[in-house]
Amino acid sequence: MYFGGKVMASNANFYFKPGVGSHIETRVTLREDTQPAICGTVMAGDAPAPAALVLLLRAQDRKFVDRQFTDDDGQFFFGPLEPDELYLVKIHRSGTEIRELEN
Numbered sequence: 001m002y003f004g005g006k007v008m009a010s011n012a013n014f015y016f017k018p019g020v021g022s023h024i025e026t027r028v029t030l031r032e033d034t035q036p037a038i039c040g041t042v043m044a045g046d047a048p049a050p051a052a053l054v055l056l057l058r059a060q061d062r063k064f065v066d067r068q069f070t071d072d073d074g075q076f077f078f079g080p081l082e083p084d085e086l087y088l089v090k091i092h093r094s095g096t097e098i099r100e101l102e103n
Helices: none
Strands: 002-009 023-030 038-041 053-058 063-069 075-078 087-092
Touching: 038 087, 053 075, 063 075
Parallel strands: 002 023
Antiparallel strands: 038 075, 053 063, 053 087
16 A cells, blocks of 8 residues: 655644555655744743643733643744734743543
């Protein structure tokens, strides 16, 4: 079995599930991304701070834009953002463990 594909984007991700004897080949071509973004790492002393709440607000009116929890390495990412817009990042961290609710 052979699958070939082509992806053109300024960012990309995809899933694949190889079968027995399959050969998967793809080509990812990234265009120049002109949209701004912010990524960072939240630290607690010398260690990364996982599960910290990171809020992104428009600075002018404090309007909520997005939120994320930092990953296990304390990292977060917001984007794409509007060019020339002033943003405010607020970070909250507590000892509370974050988990998904189960039905």
